Amino acid sequence: MNTLRINTITWLVLVLLTLFGYFMAEGSSLAKPVVFGLVLAATAIKFLSVGFQFLDLKEAHLAWRILFLGFILIFAVAMFFLA
């Protein structure tokens, strides 16, 4: 698959996840912890998609990838428990 196609698919996924997070937070009747978990999970996937695809982190040294992945996992878990 060429870069244009991969980047376009990534963009589409990012937009869909953004809309998903928005409608979950604004109009969902699910319990608060479930909404928080889903919105944070969507945010983490978006964060990783931008990093690995748009920022080309997939080509970087393993240490950078672990650092990036570790950051968003710690952040998302911390935000979930602070909710």
Added chain:
Amino acid sequence: MIENNKKAFLYPPGGILIWIIILVELITFAAGLTIFSIQRNANPELFYESGQLLLQNVALINTIILITGGYFMAMAVSVLKKGDYKKSSSWTLAAIVTGLAFLLLKSYEYYQKLEHGISLDYNSFFTFYWLLTGFHYLHVLIATLILVGVYFNTKAGKYSQDNFLDVESSAAFWHMCDLIWLLLFAIIYLLN
């Protein structure tokens, strides 16, 4: 083997300096959002009522605008690496337009807040709101100005498939704004 490994670590996409900046910025904003969340737990009613005064739909549009700008800039770097600097300058110009659109919409949001007397010292929620989104606004402004420079240099043919580090670093700074906004959007606008 060890030498190659060291080299790969020292040369992430855009260079190690921009990555140090990205990490420091992400940690700074994450710390701000953590304190915001602790304060929210201490004052749930105040934070809930203040959150109702935000323009979530404007923030949603701004998120899509920034994501789209990130896509454009990723394409600008990708085509430059293939040697097409003319297409690269067009993608960069498109990213600049998204940066300006974000700043315009955010300025409208700030204007609307100030018009209703909601400034930095309105309450603790809005102190965080102004500081966190305000610093992010400055970052997008700087990133857009950097891209203007990249656009003119690319158009003049100063970059090529063998000389693209400046463009890649500038794109990394742009994506950093995108990453920070994704966190701000979730915590301040959605999960309040």
